[in-house]
Amino acid sequence: MEIQGAIDGAVAEVGTVLLGKEAQVRLALCCLLSRGHLLIEDLPGMGKTTLSHALAEVLGLSYKRVQFTSDLLPADILGVSVFDRNEASFSFHPGPIFTQVLLADEINRTTPRTQSALLEAMAEGQVTIEGETRPLPEPFFVIATQNPIHQSGTYPLPESQLDRFLMRLQLGYPDPQAERQMFLSKHSGQFSTAPLRRCVTPEQLSEFRAAVVQVHVTDTLLDYLQRLVAFTRQSREFAVGLSPRGALALLDCARTWAFMDGRGHVVPEDLQAVLAAVAGHRLIPSGDYAGDGQALVDLLQRSVDVIGR
Amino acid sequence: MKAAVGAASLIPRNALVWIILSQFALLLPHLGRLPVWVVLVYLSTAVWRLLAYQGRVSFPGRWARVGLIGAGFAAIFLSYGNLLGLEPTVALLLTAFALKLLELVKRKDAYVLIFLGYFICVTAFLFTQDILLVLYSLFTLLLVTTALVALHRPGEHRFRVDTLRLPALMLAQAFPLMLVLFFLFPRIGPLWTVPVKSHAARTGVSDFMKPGDISSLSQSDEVAFRAEFEGDIPPRSELYWRGLVFSVLDDGAWRSLRYHELPGAEMRQQATEPAGPELSYSVLMMPTQQNWLYSLRYARARQSGVIPTPDFRLFSPVEIEDQLRYRVSSWPQTPLETELSDWRRSTELVLPATGNPRSRELAAELHAASTSDAAFVDAVLAHFNRENFVYTLQPPLLSGPDPMDQFLFQSRRGFCEHYAYAFTLMMRAAGVPARVVAGYQGGEINPVNGTVIVHQFDAHAWSEVWLEGQGWVRVDPTGAVSPDRIELGLEQALAGEGSFLANSPLSPLRYRSVNWVNMLRLRYDALTYRWQSWVVGFNSEEQYSLLQDLFGSVRAQTFVIIVLASGALVLVPVAWLLLGRHRRRPLDPAQQLYLAFCARLVRRGLARERGEGPRAFCQRVAHADPALGRWARDFTEGFEQLAYTGSAAGGSARQQQLRNLRQQLQRMPGTS
Numbered sequence: 001m002e003i004q005g006a007i008d009g010a011v012a013e014v015g016t017v018l019l020g021k022e023a024q025v026r027l028a029l030c031c032l033l034s035r036g037h038l039l040i041e042d043l044p045g046m047g048k049t050t051l052s053h054a055l056a057e058v059l060g061l062s063y064k065r066v067q068f069t070s071d072l073l074p075a076d077i078l079g080v081s082v083f084d085r086n087e088a089s090f091s092f093h094p095g096p097i098f099t100q101v102l103l104a105d106e107i108n109r110t111t112p113r114t115q116s117a118l119l120e121a122m123a124e125g126q127v128t129i130e131g132e133t134r135p136l137p138e139p140f141f142v143i144a145t146q147n148p149i150h151q152s153g154t155y156p157l158p159e160s161q162l163d164r165f166l167m168r169l170q171l172g173y174p175d176p177q178a179e180r181q182m183f184l185s186k187h188s189g190q191f192s193t194a195p196l197r198r199c200v201t202p203e204q205l206s207e208f209r210a211a212v213v214q215v216h217v218t219d220t221l222l223d224y225l226q227r228l229v230a231f232t233r234q235s236r237e238f239a240v241g242l243s244p245r246g247a248l249a250l251l252d253c254a255r256t257w258a259f260m261d262g263r264g265h266v267v268p269e270d271l272q273a274v275l276a277a278v279a280g281h282r283l284i285p286s287g288d289y290a291g292d293g294q295a296l297v298d299l300l301q302r303s304v305d306v307i308g309r
Numbered sequence: 310m311k312a313a314v315g316a317a318s319l320i321p322r323n324a325l326v327w328i329i330l331s332q333f334a335l336l337l338p339h340l341g342r343l344p345v346w347v348v349l350v351y352l353s354t355a356v357w358r359l360l361a362y363q364g365r366v367s368f369p370g371r372w373a374r375v376g377l378i379g380a381g382f383a384a385i386f387l388s389y390g391n392l393l394g395l396e397p398t399v400a401l402l403l404t405a406f407a408l409k410l411l412e413l414v415k416r417k418d419a420y421v422l423i424f425l426g427y428f429i430c431v432t433a434f435l436f437t438q439d440i441l442l443v444l445y446s447l448f449t450l451l452l453v454t455t456a457l458v459a460l461h462r463p464g465e466h467r468f469r470v471d472t473l474r475l476p477a478l479m480l481a482q483a484f485p486l487m488l489v490l491f492f493l494f495p496r497i498g499p500l501w502t503v504p505v506k507s508h509a510a511r512t513g514v515s516d517f518m519k520p521g522d523i524s525s526l527s528q529s530d531e532v533a534f535r536a537e538f539e540g541d542i543p544p545r546s547e548l549y550w551r552g553l554v555f556s557v558l559d560d561g562a563w564r565s566l567r568y569h570e571l572p573g574a575e576m577r578q579q580a581t582e583p584a585g586p587e588l589s590y591s592v593l594m595m596p597t598q599q600n601w602l603y604s605l606r607y608a609r610a611r612q613s614g615v616i617p618t619p620d621f622r623l624f625s626p627v628e629i630e631d632q633l634r635y636r637v638s639s640w641p642q643t644p645l646e647t648e649l650s651d652w653r654r655s656t657e658l659v660l661p662a663t664g665n666p667r668s669r670e671l672a673a674e675l676h677a678a679s680t681s682d683a684a685f686v687d688a689v690l691a692h693f694n695r696e697n698f699v700y701t702l703q704p705p706l707l708s709g710p711d712p713m714d715q716f717l718f719q720s721r722r723g724f725c726e727h728y729a730y731a732f733t734l735m736m737r738a739a740g741v742p743a744r745v746v747a748g749y750q751g752g753e754i755n756p757v758n759g760t761v762i763v764h765q766f767d768a769h770a771w772s773e774v775w776l777e778g779q780g781w782v783r784v785d786p787t788g789a790v791s792p793d794r795i796e797l798g799l800e801q802a803l804a805g806e807g808s809f810l811a812n813s814p815l816s817p818l819r820y821r822s823v824n825w826v827n828m829l830r831l832r833y834d835a836l837t838y839r840w841q842s843w844v845v846g847f848n849s850e851e852q853y854s855l856l857q858d859l860f861g862s863v864r865a866q867t868f869v870i871i872v873l874a875s876g877a878l879v880l881v882p883v884a885w886l887l888l889g890r891h892r893r894r895p896l897d898p899a900q901q902l903y904l905a906f907c908a909r910l911v912r913r914g915l916a917r918e919r920g921e922g923p924r925a926f927c928q929r930v931a932h933a934d935p936a937l938g939r940w941a942r943d944f945t946e947g948f949e950q951l952a953y954t955g956s957a958a959g960g961s962a963r964q965q966q967l968r969n970l971r972q973q974l975q976r977m978p979g980t981s
Contacts, residue, residue: 272925300920301920307907
């Protein structure tokens with residue numbers, strides 16, 4: 001199918017700048033194609049910015065980047081009205097948020113106030129500045145990166161705001177082979193000099209959305225999804241189970257994943273493929289469980305049988 | 310002792326109200342037996358407790374409580390004259406139950422009160438086991454259980470009627486188990502008994518009769534027994550229920566022969582050949598605390614445990630403390646004791662040496678004028694008929710050494726025992742063997758179920774005369790005076806006098822002429838008869854015969870199995886329902902097939918992980934055992950088609966796919 005070919009092409013294209021991370025790239029694409037915002041969490045220098053920039057390029061979307069610092073103010077993102085002496089009126093200078101893909105770099109280094117301004121825009125798809133509501137471009141994706149929260153000088157995002165991100169990805173260190181290839185590559189670290197090929201057109205993007213909702217989901221699969229969700233709500237390892245929004249996100253992403261795989265129906269493996277990225281940041285271990293969210297996802301996947309009622 | 314009490318241990322207001330309600334409900338069936346002050350105690354403790362709840366008055370202190378208990382004991386002693394016996398002890402229990410309300414501070418106290426309430430519920434059955442009481446007790450049971458449920462719902466500060474819902478459901482659930490326990494649980498006799506009946510009045514005809522005894526019994530509308538005939542019911546003028554035979558006139562009163570007064574040869578009933586048609590019937594007798602049973606003449610019991618006596622009655626060796634059902638056959642036309650022994654003849658002729666001279670004179674006179682004993686009997690009856698005797702429930706008191714002279718020549722007003730007494734006296738005076746027979750005459754036929762209801766007011770006394778060649782012949786002198794008594798019953802016989810049940814204005818029997826009241830009464834009596842025969846009368850013998858009917862011979866082993874199995878029969882569905890609520894729905898056929906597929910692979914050492922999806926597992930299988938890989942892939946594809954694509958939602962296509970998948974499962978490659 002044409003669209004699947006385009007997606008495979010996009011994954012391959014991103015793979016030329018971010019080596020050996022095909023799975024994460026697919027997940028990131030899946031997130032964006034599901035119309036969700038993406039949170040990439042990892043140590044500095046792992047390729048977070050590279051990934052987000054490459055994604056914007058292959059999707060052919062306008063792209064802006066804001067480096068979040070502790071003194072960044074909401075107006076710095078949203079824009080300001082400035083008095084124009086010639087026109088004798090205020091004119092609005094839009095901020096960097098008026099773009100299709102916004103890379104919010106190191107979002108947890110800025111204050112909760114600025115974080116909130118961004119997260120509100122993510123949820124609403126519009127911003128309200130000085131009493132005037134302005135729509136954001138369509139589509140609008142936020143790719144936020146954050147350092148692991150135990151680093152100094154960070155304001156961790158609260159759970160309620162983490163929930164606004166459809167997926168959270170962790171890139172991890174590249175495997176030695178890929179790293180070696182990166183060393184040899186003359187392009188390493190210099191993506192800006194060679195722009196990536198645009199693989200997906202805006203038309204294809206909207207076609208894609210229409211096709212994804214056609215992906216078939218059977219009762220058997222929904223049973224599995226509900227067992228997964230019920231497990232997070234009932235087991236004592238979980239302080240907080242998956243919300244209905246979380247469950248819906250899981251299903252959405254599984255549909256996209258199935259479609260990206262060229263299928264018209266969802267299989268349990270689709271759910272499992274997106275489970276860690278979608279559920280990992282939404283699950284909170286209870287006090288007597290030693291593991292983190294990722295360990296919880298593993299536990300969840302191991303504990304709930306695919307077959308059953 | 311007003312220690313601070315934690316909120317959790319306090320009694321919710323809702324529970325308090327239910328407790329007080331159930332207290333009054335428990336009191337109600339005892340009302341007729343209790344002195345009025347007990348009701349006042351209930352009212353005042355309830356008011357006191359409610360005021361204490363509002364904080365307007367305080368709970369009584371220790372000494373006040375001791376004083377109240379002492380006062381309760383004293384008041385019961387004063388009301389009943391003693392503290393032992395059934396009624397005073399129940400009154401004591403009920404008073405303590407009311408006073409306990411004043412100690413009701415913590416939940417612990419409420420538990421004591423509620424469990425005591427269950428016990429008090431049972432005490433009502435010590436007095437009567439009427440079906441209405443049973444229904445009422447179900448209601449009180451519900452109230453007490455509701456109080457218990459309300460106690461477990463903290464924080465309900467308002468009275469709520471809907472608290473009833475859960476206990477009603479619980480009792481309904483317990484009902485089948487109750488039936489099983491009722492019918493099947495072994496009825497073990499009590500290991501020890503308290504003589505609770507010692508103060509209960511002995512009712513019915515006594516083994517001692519002097520003028521006035523039976524007329525006082527006729528004031529009672531209680532049921533003496535009910536009889537159910539297997540064939541047609543004989544006419545009521547033939548229904549002479551013999552209970553006692555009075556052969557000894559002693560000190561102005563008739564009494565029966567004591568067993569030890571009988572010579573050895575007379576201790577057994579004379580062999581008698583039944584003659585004439587047979588009447589088969591069963592009698593359900595109310596407890597009398599006596600030993601004798603009632604039957605029509607020449608009766609033979611059709612069950613063990615009933616002894617025939619030499620004077621042709623039936624006798625139970627144990628006192629009838631519970632209602633008793635016995636089956637009898639009677640042959641009314643059988644001549645009794647055609648050969649009279651010398652001892653018997655002389656015994657049935659004995660009269661006191663002196664007394665009633667004019668009566669004896671009259672007897673001698675009439676006997677001399679008669680050609681035979683039978684003619685003499687007729688002459689005496691004719692005398693009663695002719696001489697303006699009156700049949701009445703209110704005869705004048707007879708006193709002095711010659712009561713029968715007084716009756717025969719002065720008052721001429723008497724009840725059946727007067728006539729039987731006078732007649733028998735005259736017979737004996739003239740040398741004809743005669744005796745008084747006491748029992749019941751007639752009875753009311755209930756058209757609803759065809760039983761004969763015999764009330765206490767049907768009590769009657771008549772005579773038996775021994776005539777040469779005929780044996781003992783029944784003679785009822787009352788019939789000569791008031792034929793209505795025999796033909797129509799006491800009420801009609803006394804219609805002019807208005808004395809029938811004069812002391813019980815509310816008895817439904819007084820309103821027999823009102824049609825619907827009468828019909829209602831008869832229907833209720835039919836229901837009571839069933840209730841008494843099947844529920845109250847369900848004793849260990851009935852239980853044994855029921856089990857024998859159902860299961861053949863019953864040994865201890867089978868009995869235990871039956872009890873356990875029937876308990877399980879009730880409890881297993883309940884358990885199944887309860888567990889089923891949490892049980893998962895059965896798997897759909899596609900998933901069942903997939904599990905079968907996994908089970909086959911387990912035998913090849915390839916077990917699917919819990920969270921492993923079909924595709925991932927298939928890959929693993931193909932990797933581990935390439936021989937199986939193709940088969941596994943085909944099967945997994947088929948399964949995915951069925952379970953996840955939803956392409957074959959329709960019936961027949963899906964069935965076809967399932968068949969294919971099943972076949973695919975069978976095609977598993979063998980081990981190489």
